[in-house]
Amino acid sequence: MHKKFDAGAIEKKWQEEWCASGTYDVDERRGEKEKEYVLVEWPYPSGNLHIGHWYAFAVPDIYVRYRRMTGKQVIYPMGFDAFGLPAENAAIKRNINPRTWTESNIEFMKGQLESMGNAFTWNKTASSTDPEYYRWTQWMFTQFFEKGIAYRGKGVVNWCPGCNTVIANEQVLTDGTCERSGDLIEKREMPQWMLRITDYADRLIDDLDALDWPEHIKEAQRQWIGRSRGAEIDFKLKIGKEELNNEVVTVFTTRPDTLCGATFLVLAPEHPLLNANHLHIGNWAEVEAYVAASKQKDEQDRLDATKEKTGVKLEGITAINPSSGEKIPVFIADYVLSTYGTGAIMAVPAHDERDFVFAGKFNLREIEVVEPQEKLGDELHIREGRHRKCWSGPGILKNSGEFDGMDSEVAKEAITKKVGGRMSNTYRLRDWSIGRQRYWGVPIPIVYDPEGKAHPVPKEHLPWLLPEDVDFTPTGEAPLAKSATLRERTEEIFGAGWTPEVETMDTFVDSSWYFLRYVDNHDDTSLSSLTAQKDWLPVDIYFGGAEHTTMHLLYSRFWQKALFDLGLAAHPEPYKKRINRGLILGPDGNKMSKSKGNVIDPDEQVKLVGADTVKMYLAFMGPYEGNNYPWDMGGIAGLRRFLERVYGLTENIVGVESEGVTRQLHKTIKKVGEDVVQFKFNTAVSAMMIFVNYAEKVGLTTSTLDLFLRTLAPFAPHLTEELWHERGHTTSIHEESFPVYDEALAVDTEITLGVQVNGKLRGTISVSPDASEAEVLKAALAETSIAGRIGAGGPTKVIYVPGRILNLIAPEGG
RNA sequence: GCCGCGGUGGCGGAAUGGUAGACGCUGCGGACUCAAAAUCCGUUUCCUUCACCGGAGUGAGGGUUCAAGUCCCUCCCGCGGCACCA
Numbered sequence: 077m078h079k080k081f082d083a084g085a086i087e088k089k090w091q092e093e094w095c096a097s098g099t100y101d102v103d104e105r106r107g108e109k110e111k112e113y114v115l116v117e118w119p120y121p122s123g124n125l126h127i128g129h130w131y132a133f134a135v136p137d138i139y140v141r142y143r144r145m146t147g148k149q150v151i152y153p154m155g156f157d158a159f160g161l162p163a164e165n166a167a168i169k170r171n172i173n174p175r176t177w178t179e180s181n182i183e184f185m186k187g188q189l190e191s192m193g194n195a196f197t198w199n200k201t202a203s204s205t206d207p208e209y210y211r212w213t214q215w216m217f218t219q220f221f222e223k224g225i226a227y228r229g230k231g232v233v234n235w236c237p238g239c240n241t242v243i244a245n246e247q248v249l250t251d252g253t254c255e256r257s258g259d260l261i262e263k264r265e266m267p268q269w270m271l272r273i274t275d276y277a278d279r280l281i282d283d284l285d286a287l288d289w290p291e292h293i294k295e296a297q298r299q300w301i302g303r304s305r306g307a308e309i310d311f312k313l314k315i316g317k318e319e320l321n322n323e324v325v326t327v328f329t330t331r332p333d334t335l336c337g338a339t340f341l342v343l344a345p346e347h348p349l350l351n352a353n354h355l356h357i358g359n360w361a362e363v364e365a366y367v368a369a370s371k372q373k374d375e376q377d378r379l380d381a382t383k384e385k386t387g388v389k390l391e392g393i394t395a396i397n398p399s400s401g402e403k404i405p406v407f408i409a410d411y412v413l414s415t416y417g418t419g420a421i422m423a424v425p426a427h428d429e430r431d432f433v434f435a436g437k438f439n440l441r442e443i444e445v446v447e448p449q450e451k452l453g454d455e456l457h458i459r460e461g462r463h464r465k466c467w468s469g470p471g472i473l474k475n476s477g478e479f480d481g482m483d484s485e486v487a488k489e490a491i492t493k494k495v496g497g498r499m500s501n502t503y504r505l506r507d508w509s510i511g512r513q514r515y516w517g518v519p520i521p522i523v524y525d526p527e528g529k530a531h532p533v534p535k536e537h538l539p540w541l542l543p544e545d546v547d548f549t550p551t552g553e554a555p556l557a558k559s560a561t562l563r564e565r566t567e568e569i570f571g572a573g574w575t576p577e578v579e580t581m582d583t584f585v586d587s588s589w590y591f592l593r594y595v596d597n598h599d600d601t602s603l604s605s606l607t608a609q610k611d612w613l614p615v616d617i618y619f620g621g622a623e624h625t626t627m628h629l630l631y632s633r634f635w636q637k638a639l640f641d642l643g644l645a646a647h648p649e650p651y652k653k654r655i656n657r658g659l660i661l662g663p664d665g666n667k668m669s670k671s672k673g674n675v676i677d678p679d680e681q682v683k684l685v686g687a688d689t690v691k692m693y694l695a696f697m698g699p700y701e702g703n704n705y706p707w708d709m710g711g712i713a714g715l716r717r718f719l720e721r722v723y724g725l726t727e728n729i730v731g732v733e734s735e736g737v738t739r740q741l742h743k744t745i746k747k748v749g750e751d752v753v754q755f756k757f758n759t760a761v762s763a764m765m766i767f768v769n770y771a772e773k774v775g776l777t778t779s780t781l782d783l784f785l786r787t788l789a790p791f792a793p794h795l796t797e798e799l800w801h802e803r804g805h806t807t808s809i810h811e812e813s814f815p816v817y818d819e820a821l822a823v824d825t826e827i828t829l830g831v832q833v834n835g836k837l838r839g840t841i842s843v844s845p846d847a848s849e850a851e852v853l854k855a856a857l858a859e860t861s862i863a864g865r866i867g868a869g870g871p872t873k874v875i876y877v878p879g880r881i882l883n884l885i886a887p888e889g890g
Numbered sequence: 891g892c893c894g895c896g897g898u899g900g901c902g903g904a905a906u907g908g909u910a911g912a913c914g915c916u917g918c919g920g921a922c923u924c925a926a927a928a929u930c931c932g933u934u935u936c937c938u939u940c941a942c943c944g945g946a947g948u949g950a951g952g953g954u955u956c957a958a959g960u961c962c963c964u965c966c967c968g969c970g971g972c973a974c975c976a
Binding site for chain 2: 874
């Protein structure tokens with residue numbers, strides 16, 4: 077029977093000891109050691125740690141501890157992303173201040189985090205709600221405001237009726253609902269504080285190439301930014317026969333090569349040209365009705381590609397195709413989006429699917445200008461003036477005058493140049509809307525003079541404190557508007573008639589720079605000194621959840637670049653490497669949720685089996701990157717058994733151990749080290765299990781036990797510390813180095829080699845890993861199962877890969 | 891539709907082109923026990939067989955190779971991102 081250990085007592089003891097002696101604190105950057113910045117996304121202090129937090133923080137801790145033991149100076153900070161709606165909603169419910177709720181949650185969660193026994197660098201912490209933190213959030217905003225990166229914009233915004241505030245495009249899910257509340261988003265027209273992330277679109281795409289990130293994350297960001305290369309081309313307009321010299325419609329197209337096939341123009345219903353009074357001719361009433369109708373439609377409806385295309389022709393107005401001088405009709409249709417490109421397109425029905433459908437419905441002319449070079453059915457070609465299908469691929473130009481015969485790729489620039497167009501890019505990405513009509517956030521540090529002009533709050537008045545005399549029951553109005561003290565403060569400092577901005581910032585602003593603050597968290601002269609940034613940044617590994625791919629990860633990359641341009645950040649990219657972890661599911665394989673009753677409470681698990689076991693179980697489930705794993709009560713029991721067997725090893729001490737144990741140890745050290753840096757914690761744990769299975773049978777020496785404990789230390793920090801001290805050591809095992817394996821001992825002296833006949837496994841033989849071909853052949857032929865399949869003449873061919881396989885080729889039936 | 895990732899036992903998963911299923915869980919059999927739990931031992935891909943021996947097998951079908959879960963082609967399914975984006 078294995079010794080049982082009292083995990084609760086051991087763990088508490090060592091947590092207190094580590095805390096008291098500051099084992100994991102990191103102060104000055106020590107030049108003789110290589111730095112490593114390991115970052116995990118800071119949690120929202122919801123009031124209770126869930127199993128996902130354990131997966132997020134305890135498993136990367138294995139990597140952190142391993143790197144510490146291999147001589148790196150590792151910083152592994154933790155903090156709190158504490159502004160946001162849940163605090164406000166909880167405060168409303170309980171009728172208390174959100175700060176009270178938040179602060180007590182942080183206190184409680186700190187205790188829970190302690191119980192993980194992680195090597196957190198607690199002296200490098202930060203919290204977004206700390207005025208000493210948000211004064212810098214505000215200061216950066218004022219810098220961005222002065223540089224025009226932050227601006228007061230007007231336009232259509234996403235309104236979440238559940239959150240009672242505006243949210244950013246990134247926070248609207250594909251199905252048109254709010255990322256937070258799940259409510260269906262409404263479009264509203266109102267002024268908004270914006271950040272000019274679109275100015276950074278090219279750099280946000282191009283700089284991805286150099287990052288050591290999983291391809292799917294990079295690709296998702298590229299698609300989100302959605303860069304299209306194309307051209308802007310101007311079309312002159314005519315009313316009746318009269319050319320309007322100063323009226324042009326600029327279209328954006330990715331296919332300027334098809335210009336000669338453009339047989340009509342389409343404008344979005346919101347196109348500014350429709351406001352020009354002199355164009356209100358012909359069927360204007362019909363046009364107006366169409367515009368009004370499309371305004372009524374909700375976003376979902378408008379973006380539905382499957383619905384039938386609608387549109388109205390602008391009677392009496394024509395455009396001139398600049399390639400041919402031909403007059404072509406102009407339509408408005410809601411399949412053209414005002415928010416993309418120029419809000420106007422040239423339609424080429426022969427080579428664009430949507431234009432093709434529209435042209436079919438309105439019986440518009442089609443001109444083929446690109447001949448595909450692949451073999452395709454002739455249904456592509458016009459019959460009786462109409463296509464059956466359109467070709468949207470590349471090819472050779474025709475019906476395009478001087479460009480006939482040119483490759484469509486080459487023609488793009490040539491045609492654009494010829495008609496006085498400009499090659500240009502357009503993006504899907506929109507500017508980041510950061511104003512929120514809610515209370516519990518960073519007040520936007522702007523005041524308005526009596527004329528209504530916005531001014532940044534000067535540095536000496538920062539932090540621009542969040543007032544407390546506010547009724548923050550959500551009404552859709554910004555709660556700060558109700559604060560008398562904020563109004564008074566503004567007038568007192570700036571003068572009579574001055575008014576404060578009353579919106580707060582999106583909490584994604586807070587998390588866009590916290591990793592910079594961590595490394596210099598007590599700096600009261602800058603957001604984070606360049607010295608500290610040069611010491612510690614960029615973040616070497618950033619562990620986090622997949623949901624942040626096009627939100628936090630994109631925002632913080634932008635923020636970093638904006639700071640970099642202002643000389644406030646030392647690097648243009650914040651995170652070198654990114655690892656997205658998966659989800660821990662309930663035992664039933666579903667996402668954990670209270671309503672399903674499948675929630676696993678980590679505190680309960682820790683009480684039951686101990687923190688080391690919970691951590692190792694999470695590590696053992698599978699590769700850290702990517703997958704979702706169901707929680708399994710039997711599975712965690714297996715890990716508890718494993719640790720009990722480790723405890724039991726101390727009873728299996730022998731004076732002289734077998735060479736097998738020594739070799740097994742060195743193989744294990746090698747395997748664990750290799751796996752941890754690849755985040756394959758599961759196979760590292762498995763290797764240690766194999767060692768224990770072996771060692772408990774034949775016994776091990778104290779020096780082997782010590783080496784094994786040091787190998788296990790990153791995975792089971794409490795148990796190994798306990799056994800380390802029990803062995804008589806007086807210093808922490810976590811100050812020890814990770815064992816170095818001996819290459820000569822990390823291999824077996826004898827291996828089982830598979831023997832194939834004609835590529836099929838027919839037996840195995842025991843040989844030395846570096847046995848000669850003659851030796852293995854002799855051994856193989858000594859086996860009847862092998863020899864019987866090979867004729868007297870012996871094999872006609874022998875393939876021998878030492879340590880891997882012996883494959884004998886012989887005539888069938890020999 | 892486009893882009894990315896994946897598909898291996900009852901389950902989580904393992905396998906530099908070289909013995910598929912390591913390790914763990916579960917199940918089954920046994921030991922210990924009055925009994926149970928715990929623990930220990932054995933076993934656990936499927937088919938055939940008393941057993942040995944065989945045969946099949948990594949989503950499907952082809953191909954390359956002495957050798958394919960792994961490489962190539964075609965397809966199916968699942969997950970994620972984007973999608974009337976010109």
